[in-house]
Amino acid sequence: MFQDIGEILLLLGRTLRALPHTLRQQRKVCDQLFEIGNASLLMACVLSLFIGGVLALQTGPTLAERGLQSFIGQLVGLAVCRELAPVMMAVLIAGRIGSAMAAEIGSMRVYQEIDALRTMNINPVHYLVLPRLIAISIGLPVLVLFAILVGWMGGAIVSCFNEAIAVSFESYFNSLRQGIEPLDVVNGLLKSFAFAVVIGVVSCHQGLSTIGGPRGIGRSVTKAVVNSIVLILLLDYFLTRILMHLHT
């Protein structure tokens, strides 16, 4: 995987250089965006409802024992918007959209569709990679924004109805409002943007370098998802460090 990083960065560079062509590819960007929303929005909401809920469930009773339950809104709120929503949504999207990108581009590669594009003097980076990368870079942060809001709700519901915690909606959201600045949400969105770029470029690169028949496509899909997730988790640590540094 790590020997591919040079190539991946190269592909990223070539895609960034193709950015001025975005307007020409706007229809494909919209198609991809629709694909992302359609495939993942509902799933993202359900997932984050439970993530917020389980976080409250795990931490609430301990806080309550020490009489700190009034802080639960702040705790769940911060954890969801700075860490859990960006990371979990990135993992979800790597599995749903990254895999589809690698499979689609990989099969185009195997069945010579990309060769056909090249003979028509159509640059596969402009035609295939650029719209996908742009769509995911817009789509994932939007999805994360939804996930944050729904995740907070999940935490609120559990905090309110679990008798070991028993914090009212009002005091949950009061604590959340006091403990969280808009910058914390921006922080999470920035992270998700970086993760989106990783998923997009890793999956497209994997698709483009597919060799062999249908089995090669399968291998590419697996590698795209696994490599994206590994890179996301590694990057997450360093991004957290950097963003914390900027924050203070």
Add this chain to the structure above:
Amino acid sequence: MNAPAPQGIGLQVRDLCKSYNGHAVLNHLTFDVPAGEIFVLMGPSGSGKTVLLKHLIGLESPDAGEILVAGQPVSDPGVMTRYRVAMVFQSGALLNSLTVGENVGLYLSEHRLKPPADIARVVAEKLELLGLKGTTDKTPAELSGGMKKRVAIARALVVEPQLIFYDEPTSELDPLIAVTIGREILNLNRRLQVTSIVVTHDRDLAFGIADRVALLHEGEILALGSPDDVQANPNPLVQRFLKADFRFTPEPALP
């Protein structure tokens, strides 16, 4: 019609070599295809015809040797923007995510060469020419093998190429359509001097349209010349390939 009249462009191959995993597929090939010629490449399956075409259009890079298109190395990215070159793939290589019409019009729409209405007209024209009327909105998955091949040919013709490569254009077609395709290759060449390089196993097609024929065998050119010269070539391998037919004498029955 304000179609620019493309003039054919020539092609030169110098000492071209390529091996895959130590197995030489193209072995020091040298030949020229002058502008406006129909050059037919024949040869047994696996002799490297498709590999050769991929090199000629710049999809693969050779281990050694060079390929010049209109006097410039095909690896130079400018060549494909300055000249119109097209290829019909052996498998068709249609984009499965697009409809037939979008496939055929892809070159024009992607390079913004014509307004959408004109593209639709050109696409319909080409599809009709190849007997594919009414397939515009189908997807490639809904077509038969032969129909896909014809769509691929339509897609290449839309480019109005100056140099065109056909990889077995008639391999999946019935004899009637094969004749139509052959006539179209000839037409395009005679009307606009399009240089055409045709890989085929179809001897009738080959000798019917070729200005020159080359016979490739294990990565080397076994025979090259006018159709008559090649047919008269005394090399037994050439004769075996050209004369092979189904009319064999059955072995005598055992007593």
